[in-house]
Amino acid sequence: MTAVVGRAVVGTPTSRLDGREKVSGEARYAADWPFENPLYGVLVQSSIPSGRIDSFDLAAAESAPGVARIFTHLNAPRLVPMDSPPLGQTFLPLQSDRIDYEGQHVALVIAETLEQAQHAARLVRVVYERGPARIDFRAHLTDEIEVQGFFPADTSTGDVSAGLGGADVKIDVTYRTADRHHVPIEPSATLADWRDGKLTLYDAAQWVHGVRIAVAHVLGIPLDDVRVISKFVGGGFGCKGFVWPHQILAAMASRELGRPVKLVLSRAHTFTAHGYQTASEQRVVLGATRDGRFVAIRHHSWTPTAISDDYLETCATPARASYASGAIETRNRAVRVNRGVPTPMRAPHEGVGAVAFECALDELAYALGVDPLEMRLRNYAERDPTTGTPFSQKNLRECYRIGAERFGWARRSPVPGTMRDGDTLIGYGMAGAVMFTVRMPSTARITLHPGGDVVIETATQDIGGGQYTILPMIAADALGVPVERVRIVLGDTALPDAGGTFGSSSTMSAGSAVFTAAQELKRLLGGRRSVSQPLTAEGKFQPEHSDALSMFTFGAVFAEVHVDRDLPTPRVARITGVYSAGRIINPKTARSQIIGGMTWGIGQALLEASELDLGLGRYLSKNLAGYVVPACADVRELDVTFIEEVDEHASLLGAKGIGELGAVGVAAAIGNAIYHATGTRVRDFPIRPERLL
Amino acid sequence: MIPSAFDYARPENLQDAFALLAEHGDEAKLIAGGHSLLPMMKLRLATPSILIDISRIDGLAGIDATRDGLKLGALVTHAALAASEQVRKLAPALADAAAQIGDTQVRNRGTLGGACAHGDPAADYPAVLLALGARLRIAKKGGETVKEADDFFRGMFETALEGDAILTEIALGPAPHSAYVKFPHPASHYAVVGVAAKLELQGAKIASARVAITGVGDSAFRAKSVEKALSGVDAGDAAAIRSACIDAAAGIEARSDVFASGSYRAAMAAVYAARAVTAAAIR
Ligand SMILES: Cc1cc2nc3c(=O)[nH]c(=O)nc-3n(C[C@H](O)[C@H](O)[C@H](O)COP(=O)(O)OP(=O)(O)OC[C@H]3O[C@@H](n4cnc5c(N)ncnc54)[C@H](O)[C@@H]3O)c2cc1C
Numbered sequence: 001m002t003a004v005v006g007r008a009v010v011g012t013p014t015s016r017l018d019g020r021e022k023v024s025g026e027a028r029y030a031a032d033w034p035f036e037n038p039l040y041g042v043l044v045q046s047s048i049p050s051g052r053i054d055s056f057d058l059a060a061a062e063s064a065p066g067v068a069r070i071f072t073h074l075n076a077p078r079l080v081p082m083d084s085p086p087l088g089q090t091f092l093p094l095q096s097d098r099i100d101y102e103g104q105h106v107a108l109v110i111a112e113t114l115e116q117a118q119h120a121a122r123l124v125r126v127v128y129e130r131g132p133a134r135i136d137f138r139a140h141l142t143d144e145i146e147v148q149g150f151f152p153a154d155t156s157t158g159d160v161s162a163g164l165g166g167a168d169v170k171i172d173v174t175y176r177t178a179d180r181h182h183v184p185i186e187p188s189a190t191l192a193d194w195r196d197g198k199l200t201l202y203d204a205a206q207w208v209h210g211v212r213i214a215v216a217h218v219l220g221i222p223l224d225d226v227r228v229i230s231k232f233v234g235g236g237f238g239c240k241g242f243v244w245p246h247q248i249l250a251a252m253a254s255r256e257l258g259r260p261v262k263l264v265l266s267r268a269h270t271f272t273a274h275g276y277q278t279a280s281e282q283r284v285v286l287g288a289t290r291d292g293r294f295v296a297i298r299h300h301s302w303t304p305t306a307i308s309d310d311y312l313e314t315c316a317t318p319a320r321a322s323y324a325s326g327a328i329e330t331r332n333r334a335v336r337v338n339r340g341v342p343t344p345m346r347a348p349h350e351g352v353g354a355v356a357f358e359c360a361l362d363e364l365a366y367a368l369g370v371d372p373l374e375m376r377l378r379n380y381a382e383r384d385p386t387t388g389t390p391f392s393q394k395n396l397r398e399c400y401r402i403g404a405e406r407f408g409w410a411r412r413s414p415v416p417g418t419m420r421d422g423d424t425l426i427g428y429g430m431a432g433a434v435m436f437t438v439r440m441p442s443t444a445r446i447t448l449h450p451g452g453d454v455v456i457e458t459a460t461q462d463i464g465g466g467q468y469t470i471l472p473m474i475a476a477d478a479l480g481v482p483v484e485r486v487r488i489v490l491g492d493t494a495l496p497d498a499g500g501t502f503g504s505s506s507t508m509s510a511g512s513a514v515f516t517a518a519q520e521l522k523r524l525l526g527g528r529r530s531v532s533q534p535l536t537a538e539g540k541f542q543p544e545h546s547d548a549l550s551m552f553t554f555g556a557v558f559a560e561v562h563v564d565r566d567l568p569t570p571r572v573a574r575i576t577g578v579y580s581a582g583r584i585i586n587p588k589t590a591r592s593q594i595i596g597g598m599t600w601g602i603g604q605a606l607l608e609a610s611e612l613d614l615g616l617g618r619y620l621s622k623n624l625a626g627y628v629v630p631a632c633a634d635v636r637e638l639d640v641t642f643i644e645e646v647d648e649h650a651s652l653l654g655a656k657g658i659g660e661l662g663a664v665g666v667a668a669a670i671g672n673a674i675y676h677a678t679g680t681r682v683r684d685f686p687i688r689p690e691r692l693l
Numbered sequence: 694m695i696p697s698a699f700d701y702a703r704p705e706n707l708q709d710a711f712a713l714l715a716e717h718g719d720e721a722k723l724i725a726g727g728h729s730l731l732p733m734m735k736l737r738l739a740t741p742s743i744l745i746d747i748s749r750i751d752g753l754a755g756i757d758a759t760r761d762g763l764k765l766g767a768l769v770t771h772a773a774l775a776a777s778e779q780v781r782k783l784a785p786a787l788a789d790a791a792a793q794i795g796d797t798q799v800r801n802r803g804t805l806g807g808a809c810a811h812g813d814p815a816a817d818y819p820a821v822l823l824a825l826g827a828r829l830r831i832a833k834k835g836g837e838t839v840k841e842a843d844d845f846f847r848g849m850f851e852t853a854l855e856g857d858a859i860l861t862e863i864a865l866g867p868a869p870h871s872a873y874v875k876f877p878h879p880a881s882h883y884a885v886v887g888v889a890a891k892l893e894l895q896g897a898k899i900a901s902a903r904v905a906i907t908g909v910g911d912s913a914f915r916a917k918s919v920e921k922a923l924s925g926v927d928a929g930d931a932a933a934i935r936s937a938c939i940d941a942a943a944g945i946e947a948r949s950d951v952f953a954s955g956s957y958r959a960a961m962a963a964v965y966a967a968r969a970v971t972a973a974a975i976r
Binding site for chain 2: 566567611620621625626631688689690693
């Protein structure tokens with residue numbers, strides 16, 4: 001593959017081309033689409049975690065003003081079963097009396113106004129027959145099951161038991177992370193417009209084609225009759241990646257009633273209307289020689305999944321690719337509980353696993369009396385330690401070096417609890433970051449218009465990552481035109497398919513398709529600079545999987561944490577991150593992605609936990625007052641550097657993904673810094689002040 | 694977020710208010726600033742069929758310095774208390790508390806009487822009134838009674854007030870060496886832990902102390918073992934004050950919620966007790 005080299009626009013920090021639309025309110029999010037004569041939907045959710053619906057009393061609700069229809073399992077049309085993905089949850093809504101989790105949709109109230117629908121939803125009376133419920137997965141780890149996930153559940157190289165037997169120093173620790181929710185500022189919303197036998201959905205979606213495929217299949221309508229539009233998404237982070245019951249219900253209601261239906265989820269409803277990031281129980285066993293070289297790595301994880309849906313958070317993935325060791329064993333299991341099905345959340349798998357793995361490594365470094373950074377360098381993996389294959393590209397050594405320098409790692413005093421400023425304990429910590437590279441087959445179309453305007457069309461999505469800006473930059477460079485002349489149309493299934501915006505894949509995948517389309521356009525132009533008729537070219541990116549190369553992005557993360565001696569509240573004073581992540585197309589939006597990821601890491605480390613009532617199976621706070629995410633005051637100095645590199649194997653652009661990488665390793669670096677500040681090792685995340693008492 | 698339907702009455706004087714209370718019984722709720730009651734109604738945790746608005750009744754909004762200290766009308770707002778020179782001079786702990794309640798809107802509308810009558814376990818004033826030994830005047834159709842703060846705050850949302858009674862006045866003795874400090878909830882600013890301290894000083898030593906804590910238990914309480922341990926302690930000896938405060942929440946079942954565990958609240962009670970005493974000592 002050949003990469004774009006040395007252009008004028010790519011690599012230049014460029015402000016968001018859609019920025020003005022966003023700050024002026026012109027940008028149309030799903031719920032903003034003007035609709036003529038719509039009906040409004042409000043969901044009713046189950047208040048028990050397990051059992052069945054004995055009966056409904058709908059008399060009051062049905063006679064409330066404005067009510068058009070109340071859908072329950074008794075009158076909703078039958079839906080056609082389907083796999084996940086594209087569905088997030090295969091347990092389809094309103095198909096039977098069965099209740100598998102608290103917050104499961106049991107009715108959809110449709111009325112003439114939102115207020116009428118909300119009022120009538122309150123009047124729906126459900127009589128339940130409660131069944132036995134299992135809520136706490138940690139109490140049932142012995143009932144673990146094997147589940148098929150996105151990655152293999154198990155890997156094994158070398159003889160871990162023998163390695164541990166011969167190790168000079170051993171660490172055997174169990175870490176816990178908490179249930180977390182995506183809580184994007186825009187709750188999921190679907191506007192369904194059934195008209196003349198065709199369905200148009202205005203949706204908050206990270207994968208418009210996925211929504212189209214799923215809704216068409218489940219409702220039993222031809223694919224060609226469904227169009228999904230998602231022009232702006234107010235944050236997704238994974239919760240809008242797959243297709244969830246409310247999207248199907250909105251479409252179903254519109255078809256049944258022959259009118260447009262607007263279904264905008266309340267914040268509270270989002271907590272169970274789509275998936276969440278699982279809590280985890282992770283056991284890490286490490287063995288090393290006295291001079292700090294790994295002889296064995298074992299990482300096992302347990303996470304919850306739903307009663308009738310499979311999801312596997314493969315936490316034990318960083319161990320597979322991070323450090324050289326003759327023996328590595330990883331294993332991931334799930335435990336069924338009466339809760340909704342989990343789903344990927346920035347950053348899944350490695351992001352959850354790094355918390356345990358990179359902190360355990362820190363523990364080993366202290367046990368050996370080796371500097372944690374030096375420990376990582378001594379075990380640097382030149383090749384993928386699990387497959388033995390070379391990496392497509394890896395400049396992690398440079399990340400460590402530059403990061404240590406920028407951060408001032410050398411100023412760290414090795415003994416915990418020895419750096420202070422008055423009543424403030426100061427800690428330095430670091431961690432590595434690794435993230436698997438996901439690529440999507442993608443297509444794009446570019447048209448040069450008379451007058452010189454260029455229009456890109458591709459059904460990717462910009463969920464905040466900056467594709468509205470990045471893709472025009474790529475086309476501008478390839479065609480040699482100023483970026484201001486390039487416009488992009490995206491987020492619409494009427495456009496060429498470009499896969500889901502998840503797995504940090506969009507820039508390299510859709511971008512490579514745009515790049516090939518531009519190349520093709522140039523060929524068609526044959527040296528001409530203008531056209532008298534619009535000239536269109538198509539481009540395609542078909543990533544080829546190769547067993548000969550391992551493809552990951554890497555980073556080194558350093559954190560300084562201040563802990564008040566009395567309270568003892570940890571505060572992140574600054575984070576330095578240096579990344580080996582392929583070519584950076586737009587340094588400005590790329591930095592934005594990474595500082596967003598770091599902020600997620602701060603939340604994972606210190607704040608975010610969906611507290612669950614273990615009796616009721618219900619989240620205690622389905623709101624942003626109880627589910628605490630970092631606010632501006634929690635986020636201080638964030639320092640981001642990218643290694644200049646081009647990964648020709650990853651994509652035609654030499655680019656890889658960074659949307660999730662920034663969220664990896666941050667919580668571990670913070671946890672390690674807290675240990676360095678206080679001498680207290682907390683293995684239960686988030687690290688709330690009370691754990692440091 | 695929409696309350697159920699209710700009627701509204703605004704009596705001009707206490708007698709009319711009592712008459713309305715007698716007429717409507719349990720169905721009625723008094724409303725002063727509305728900043729505790731209306732949120733409860735919006736969540737439909739309270740569904741009164743009539744609100745009796747006492748906010749325009751004359752003579753209940755005064756701040757009067759007397760020979761014995763301060764007389765404060767039940768309708769005095771948080772903002773008025775925070776801005777009062779006399780309160781700052783005679784009962785600085787109360788001014789501290791008033792200034793830290795919620796936000797500007799809440800302070801402009803919410804009242805001293807309403808906050809006390811509500812009995813919220815995380816409200817600020819109860820700690821101050823306990824530490825300062827306040828007396829609360831309660832009016833009923835038949836007459837008036839006065840309760841010591843020690844007998845007024847009884848439990849979670851539970852006070853000595855009966856349904857047909859109106860809190861009219863709070864009286865305080867002078868407490869120049871007093872302070873209130875708190876760990877505010879970052880969103881609501883209610884006290885996760887709040888501590889009020891009032892000291893009598895004899896030279897450099899603490900002759901006697903009253904220390905009360907809110908946010909931790911089901912209602913505010915006096916930390917009597919801390920009060921005892923503080924007597925005779927050098928008011929400038931931070932370490933001695935810390936160690937006297939160490940058992941601030943002993944014997945109390947500290948509340949846990951999503952924001953802070955009971956053990957954290959108990960630990961912070963000791964930290965904030967020491968801070969309150971230190972602050973009171975230098976006033
Ligand atoms: C956003 C927000 C933040 C807040 N933060 C804080 C905080 O940081 N600290 C804090 O302490 N409080 C806080 N509060 C509560 C605030 O102080 C309220 O104003 C106060 O608790 C109630 O006073 P009110 O006059 O508004 O009473 P209302 O809401 O009108 O009444 C409350 C209750 O008391 C009864 N009542 C009122 N007056 C009398 C009376 N004279 N006699 C008998 N019964 C009466 C009512 O019937 C009702 O049951 C907050 C409130 C809000 C909305």
